[in-house]
Amino acid sequence: MSVTPTASPSRPADPTQAADLEAVRRAISTTARPAPASPLSSVLTFSWRAMLKIKHVPEQLLDVTITPVMFVLMFTYLFGGAVAGSTAAYLDYILPGILVMSVLFTTVYSGVGLNTDLTRGVVDRFRSLPIWRSAPLLGPMLGDSVRYVLAGVVIIVLGVALGYRPEAGIGGVVAALALVVVFSFGLSWVFTTLGLLMRTPMAVMNAGFMALFPLTFLSNVFVDPATLPAPLEAFVDVNPISILATAARGLMEGTAVGGDIAVVLAVALGLTLVFLPITTHLYRRG
Amino acid sequence: MASQAHLAIEATGLVKRFGETSAVDGVDLAVHPGTVYGVLGPNGAGKTTTIRMLATLIRPDEGTARVLGHDVVTEAAAVRASVSLTGQLASVDEDLTGRENLILLGRLLGLKRQDAKNRATELLEAFGLSEASGRLVKHFSGGMRRRLDIAASIVVTPQLMFLDEPTTGLDPRSRNQVWEIVRALVAEGTTILLCTQYLEEADQLAGRIAVIDHGRVIAEGTPSQLKASVGSGSLHVRLMNPEQRPEAERLLEHALGTVVLEADPAALSATCAGGDDATLALSRLSSSGVRVADFSLGQPTLDEVFLALTGHPADAPDDGSTSLQEEHAV
CATH class of the missing domain: 3.30.70.100 (Alpha-Beta Plaits)
Structure with a gap:
């Protein structure tokens, strides 16, 4: 049987930092209970948490910066000559495409992050708090958008360094990036749903990429679909990722079609309306 | 406010099934305000599932429970507003520092930014964590993590605390510190529902104990009544x-x-x-x-208590996962 030190409340704090029981009693005797945080304030607090996580482990951003750099260099120099006749010509086509692909791939991390939370006990605490149900899910969007924007900026800067000159200038580039980010918010709810259904963060990551790889390659991100067999071309033409890539190219080149942009926004809204409630329900249910 | 006349927790016939298994199979509890109530049982007995129903994390399949006068299903928000939960896995964010964890909870509970910071400082000092306050929680020792966990539960003083196995896996010195903290909290009038696998812990802290096995309460009473029934x-x-x-x-x-x-x-x-x-x-x-x-x-071990009460030893699968071990029962 272990020796129990007698708990005298006035015992001085020992140098190895024990709890000061008198102070604990003082701390709990504070009975004033503030009004619960507003929905906006809860969302912003969860955003702050997401930013702190990036601050503490900035290396996690390497993933979203190095991969796009690799893609840009590889596709431009490896396939450019074969696909478009010259690397310069292909860069004009592929850069907006890689912007779309890289940012979309980043959405998988929303699901991975949520699943990582679930494997620990902290979610139980959040779920037992008197806060707006969707706040723990909407808050991380700020951290996510940092990743999206960072990946986008890296790609665009690299493209410009390699000779890419968007016709529509900075305004067009910003508009294209904004459109991709908005679509990514919508898509990320699919992966947060997956994140709540699957057992491990790794499984979420695998499932996410397994879905995104074919969808991205079967789009017009890499090649002009006019060369494809007819059934494949038909699929590629209606693939929302194609429409997003076309709209992003259009915005950067100043030839954007309002209809494409509307479709992209509608798909993003639709995904949010379907998957945000599912995610919220699954999160609450635990 | 729960008046003295009302029970802090009143549960009747709680049932929770996972597939074919009833993790909790008709649990009744009556906990008076300002007391520590111990729920004693081996892994898989249904302790954590019971706590999760009372803390509004999962809905009971049958039965009703009122916590501080509020129904856990129909008035879940009111329950959440006056309780706090310290889960079996430490319920703090490992990727943040100790101070950030406390500020985060203070803000979510409605404290203003400066008040949340001040409260974090006060609690870190009270719980002997001020030196480690800037360290990420994943680098904390088990004892420090538990203390932070309890501090996080009182960022805004709750009327009732759920403590799920607060000392499992701790060395004796850290365990004694947690016990001292729990006693200090009770001395200030907080009601605590304590789940534990250790008879000694329930004996040390709780005024009444329910022994739970296979999702049912098999004995209930004061620690001395319980010990008398199994040999002292x-x-x-x-x-x-x-x-x-x-x-x-x-x-x-x-x-x-x-x-x-x-x-x-x-x-x-x-x-x-x-x-x-x-x-x-x-x-x-x-x-x-x-x-x-x-x-x-x-003192009799949990095994001996179980042998005396049920005629079979407590089967305790050594399984860290809460959801899986709750499905284990029967």
């Missing part, structure tokens, strides 16, 4: 020669009563009312030529 203590004996254990078992059974053979082939223990009985039993062993290497007189 037990005599543990380790023999010089394991081959003499059957002989020792026969002698102890005759002198004391129920005997448990331990995992160590040379060890066994028997329920024992007091020191005199133990002395008598030991002299019987010695006069019959059974040589004793060492012995100790202690």
Whole structure:
């Protein structure tokens, strides 16, 4: 049987930092209970948490910066000559495409992050708090958008360094990036749903990429679909990722079609309306 | 505010099924305000599932529960507004620092930014964590993590705290610190529902104890009533020669009563009312030529409590995952 030190409340704090029981009693005797945080304030607090996580482990951003750099260099120099006749010509086509692909791939991390939370006990605490149900899910969007924007900026800067000159200038580039980010918010709810259904963060990551790889390659991100067999071309033409890539190219080149942009926004809204409630329900249910 | 006339927790016939298994199979609880109520049982008995229903994390399949006068299903928001939960897995964010964890919770509970910071400083000092406050929680020791967890539960003083196995996996010194903190919280009038696998812990802290097995309450009462029903203590004996254990078992059974053979082939223990009985039993062993290497007189273990109450030992799968182990029952 272990020796129990007698708990005298006035015992001085020992140098190895024990709890000061008198102070604990003082701390709990504070009975004033503030009004619960507003929905906006809860969302912003969860955003702050997401930013702190990036601050503490900035290396996690390497993933979203190095991969796009690799893609840009590889596709431009490896396939450019074969696909478009010259690397310069292909860069004009592929850069907006890689912007779309890289940012979309980043959405998988929303699901991975949520699943990582679930494997620990902290979610139980959040779920037992008197806060707006969707706040723990909407808050991380700020951290996510940092990743999206960072990946986008890296790609665009690299493209410009390699000779890419968007016709529509900075305004067009910003508009294209904004459109991709908005679509990514919508898509990320699919992966947060997956994140709540699957057992491990790794499984979420695998499932996410397994879905995104074919969808991205079967789009017009890499090649002009006019060369494809007819059934494949038909699929590629209606693939929302194609429409997003076309709209992003259009915005950067100043030839954007309002209809494409509307479709992209509608798909993003639709995904949010379907998957945000599912995610919220699954999160609450635990 | 729960008046003294009302129970802090009143649960009737709670049932929770996972697939075919009933993790909780008709639990009734009545907890008076300002007391520590212990829920004692092995892994898989349904303790965590019960706590999760009372803390509004999962809905009961049958039965009702009122916490501080509010129904856990229909008035879940009101329950959440006045309780706090310290889960079995430490309910703090490992990827943030100790200070950030407390500020985060303060902000979510509605404190203004500066108030949340001040409260974090106050709690870090009170819980002996100010030196480590800037360190990421994943680098905390188990004891520090538990203290932070409890501090996080009182960022805004709750009327009722759920503590799920607060000392599992802690070394004795850290465990004693957690016990002292719990006593300090109770001294200020907080109601605590404490789940534990350790009879000693329930005995030390709780005013009443419910023993739970296979999702049912199999005994309820004060610690002394409970111990009286299982014998107030037990005599543990380790023999010089394991081959003499059957002989020792026969002698102890005759002198004391129920005997448990331990995992160590040379060890066994028997329920024992007091020191005199133990002395008598030991002299019987010695006069019959059974040589004793060492012995100790202690409180009954959870195993012995279960053996006395149910006739079978507590099966305790050593499984860290809450959801899986809750499905294990039966």
